[in-house]
Amino acid sequence: xxxxxxxxxHLVRRRGQEARLRCSPMKGHxxxxxxxxxxxxxxxxxxxxxxxxxxxESGMPKERFSAEFPKExxxxxxxxxxVRGDSAAYFCASSPFWTSGNTDTQYFGPxxxxxxx
Amino acid sequence: KNEVEQSPQNLTxxxxxxxxxxxxxxxxxxxxxxxxxxxxGGIVSLFMLSSGKKKHGRLIATINIQEKHSSLHITASHPxxxxxxxxxxxxxxxxxxxxxxxxxxx
Numbered sequence: 001x002x003x004x005x006x007x008x009x010h011l012v013r014r015r016g017q018e019a020r021l022r023c024s025p026m027k028g029h030x031x032x033x034x035x036x037x038x039x040x041x042x043x044x045x046x047x048x049x050x051x052x053x054x055x056x057e058s059g060m061p062k063e064r065f066s067a068e069f070p071k072e073x074x075x076x077x078x079x080x081x082x083v084r085g086d087s088a089a090y091f092c093a094s095s096p097f098w099t100s101g102n103t104d105t106q107y108f109g110p111x112x113x114x115x116x117x
Numbered sequence: 118k119n120e121v122e123q124s125p126q127n128l129t130x131x132x133x134x135x136x137x138x139x140x141x142x143x144x145x146x147x148x149x150x151x152x153x154x155x156x157x158g159g160i161v162s163l164f165m166l167s168s169g170k171k172k173h174g175r176l177i178a179t180i181n182i183q184e185k186h187s188s189l190h191i192t193a194s195h196p197x198x199x200x201x202x203x204x205x206x207x208x209x210x211x212x213x214x215x216x217x218x219x220x221x222x223x
Contacts, residue, residue, distance in 0.1 A: 033211070042215040043203065056210060089158060106211070108152070108160035 002027065004094050004109035005074075012115045019079040019086070021112045025094030032075040033106060034067055037089040046090075049075060082116045089113050120144050123204050123214035130221050136191040138217045140204030143185065151178050151189050152203040154216070160203075163189070194221045 005024040013019050025032050034046040036059075045059040049069035060067065064082075069075040079086055090113075093106035121142045130136055140149070151163040164171050164178040166187070171178050175194075180187040191198055199221050204214040 035211075035213075043205070043211075043213040045210045045212070048210065059210070091160060105150075105162055105165045107162065110157075110159045113158070 004029075004092060004107050006090075006092050006109035006112050008112060009110060010113050010115070012117060013082045014117050015083055016081050019082050019114055019116075021077040021079075021090050021092075021114070022074040023077070023092030023094075023109055024074040025092075026096075026107055029094035029096050029107070031095045032069050033093045033095075034075075034077050035091045035093065037091065037111075039088065043091065046077070079114075082114075084116045087114055087116045119215070120212050121204055121206055121214040123202075123217050125217060126215070127218045128220070130194050130219070132195055132221055132223050134194050134221075136194050136198070136219065136221075138189045138202050138204075138219070140187045140189070140214055141185060142187075142204075142206045142212075144206065144208055144212070146206040146208060148207040149180055149187050150205040150207070150211070151187075152205060154201040154203060156200070163202075191219075194219075196221045196223050 004026055007022050030051050032049045035043045036046055037043045047060050047067045048056040052071050064080045066078045089111045091111045092109040095106045124139045148165050148167045150165050153161045153163050166178055166180050175192045177190040201216040201218050203216045205211045
């Protein structure tokens with residue numbers, strides 16, 4: 001059973017370009033979480049998705065950031081018109097199901113390191 | 118003040134030493150996670166616990182819900198244990214501590 005997969009592992013973009021980060025959850029997992037780790041800072045929650053639904057996007061910046069988890073295919077985190085401050089490691093995690101309080105173990109992907117020049 | 122505080126921020130040890138990393142939190146939680154992040158950046162979930170104590174190999178995690186405190190212990194530490202150890206608590210989402218950077222020297 002392959003773990004959580006993220007690609008690309010490293011992504012370089014110039015200011016103003018778009019960045020698309022992909023996350024394939026573990027087989028059988030229908031819940032996906034995105035986290036951001038800024039340089040020298042801790043991980044911060046961004047968004048929680050189920051298939052075709054955004055459940056909690058309270059950690060997403062209001063502009064330029066969007067996420068989806070379609071019925072088929074990986075979850076995508078999209079950053080439009082990137083700026084230098086978007087440079088960070090973006091981690092995806094998945095879990096098999098969600099109960100009240102989100103108590104399930106989350107399995108993390110290897111992360112995508114975004115560098116904005 | 119952060120909702121999840123870890124101490125120490127940095128820790129160095131000689132191989133074989135007993136290691137303790139502490140985590141205190143100020144919010145109501147349903148569970149607490151200990152994660153390990155290696156220099157390459159990947160994150161591994163070590164423990165999820167909501168009460169008592171769990172053990173896996175040389176790693177032991179304890180939690181005291183009343184005192185809102187958890188500890189991660191590493192017995193007989195080894196250089197391969199060198200990593201950042203992150204405490205995270207479940208509210209309606211995961212809230213992370215800033216991590217403890219552990220270096221174990223041979």
